[in-house]
């Protein structure tokens with residue numbers, strides 16, 4: 640199965656009929672499996688989206704991973720190591736889900752390293768203090784879980800299955816992050832200030848996590864038409880605000896947006912629009928840590944080359960060995 644073969648679907652004289660049947664299946668709430676017929680654009684969109692998500696998990700392991708040697712206690716270190724391993728595992732699950740659509744993993748890795756495919760804006764910022772590690776584990780994982788719980792009800796079965804598993808682990812990460820935040824805000828003034836200062840720096844990137852406002856979103860309409868993205872970027876952002884702003888306030892922390900409030904008349908949160916020019920620069924490779932993150936990934940990729948080559952040659956040997964014909968005494 641290759642992507643190319645499916646691109647030919649446009650020449651199919653029965654394309655319109657097949658599209659109607661495909662859309663009827665989605666309207667009935669059925670999930671699409673890899674071998675089912677699908678429009679080439681559905682396949683292309685899913686590959687783009689899942690690949691971007693997988694890249695984000697892989698690059699997302701780096702800001703927290705950097706802090707493993709500096710964790711303040713042995714228990715914190717163990718929990719952080721486990722979380723970072725989970726994030727890399729999520730990347731594996733997601734690259735596997737994208738592979739079911741016919742794109743080889745090698746190509747996806749290459750596109751991550753040469754900047755052709757994107758990864759989440761939030762990981763293009765530095766984790767400056769231990770409080771950043773706590774904010775990432777609490778609020779970035781919280782944003783991720785809001786997004787993933789919505790996407791897990793989407794139409795492509797392998798992506799939904801991967802997300803379901805990821806959500807279990809992210810739910811634990813949130814608890815780990817929240818517990819670190821509570822410890823710090825109920826500690827010394829210096830610890831509390833560190834959390835506030837980290838929140839000040841991360842707030843805008845977190846608001847941007849859900850993507851540009853609906854009026855600037857390029858793909859939402861197509862993804863919604865085919866049931867991949869059940870809620871828009873702004874709807875996802877609103878859900879995040881409803882769930883987490885009260886918790887942040889309850890801890891006595893200030894959110895660095897003087898306009899943030901729930902408007903009863905409008906029935907939604909009102910906030911200062913993040914600077915979307917900055918967002919687009921960051922996701923196009925010009926964030927404070929964009930180049931460094933990719934350089935670290937490239938180093939890891941090169942250092943792991945011998946492992947891949949050894950496994951490939953082993954696989955070749957196993958596959959080319961003749962079947963045993965009988966038992967040799």
Ligand code: BYC
Pocket residue numbers: 687688691692693695696698699700726757758759760761775776779780783786790847848849850851855856857858859862868872922
């Ligand atoms: N960052 O038309 P739009 C984690 C791009 S890791 C970067 O609205 P769409 C964790 C978008 O790709 C999990 N790029 O797009 C790990 C598009 O560009 P292209 C992270 C973004 O797809 C370690 C353009 O902007 N989660 O949780 O309809 C430690 C126009 O946007 C972003 C995911 O990756 C962004 N924030 O919807 C801790 C979620 N937003 O492709 C935690 C998976 C938009 O045309 N992704 N862009 O070049 C999605 O659900 C969707 O892609 C979005 C955007 C909701 C983000």
